[in-house]
Amino acid sequence: MKNEENTEPCYDDFQPYCQWRKEVGASIIQEVRIVEIHLQGFKEEELKNEMKWDGCLYISGEHPMGKNKIKRLSKRIDVSKYDIKGIEAKFEGGKLILRLPCKSSTFSLLTNGRGNAIGILHLHEFLKSSMALALLIILGFYIYKYSQCTYFGN
Template identity: 40%
Template structure:
């Protein structure tokens, strides 16, 4: 695609920042508060778990004159955390609240390796359910295509060649 009158392409400049994090430990749960996000909208924030071991919180929003404000926080998840029970809430004061419940002794002994069943980039909860359904549908299609490729590889028509004596 060509630019009008040989204009230079528009480039963005990023203003990276480090939001303040505050931890609170309670009996059955660790609570993380990420402060300094009052100018962000809920849709501009993402919270994911990578490989069942790292909580990744990112945010990006436009400022002005092609400048974007962004941040990225990576936090190691305790092996005693109940990953399926992590909850995220974005408050009106611009504080992101992350609840990391601890496994009970019964869950630790019976669960085995909980992290082994989690895919990389497991979504926790700030994106819309439509987005999640589309991601699941795409993953399902990828599985179907992969299965068809394997079936096509395994089932090849064989040529019969007669051996002349």
């Protein structure tokens, strides 16, 4: 009896190590995140990426290991809070490096009237501060008006 060789591939599924960090020297106005996905042994042509309607970037790949063994990965990254049009990727040194710029609409730049930036606030914090200031102004107006109409003498 002859031993038949198994020609079916044997998959070794794995989750790659991912390292997240802020980009050093990024603009104060737009924050940028860097994701390094460690893929030792893989080649760039063995990787595929796909942006789907759910706001996620799907990265997959297969690397032959010899004797019907294939190392396989599937990674999903939620990119809904990033500027999708500004995403950049490069593959070097066994790492897939993604540059993810945050959506800039969440930031508001304040100036001092001469074009010089004086600070950055999140939009919702700016709105809360504006509402509190408006309430203080209205309260001050009513206190002023009430004190003019009322006589506090003996």
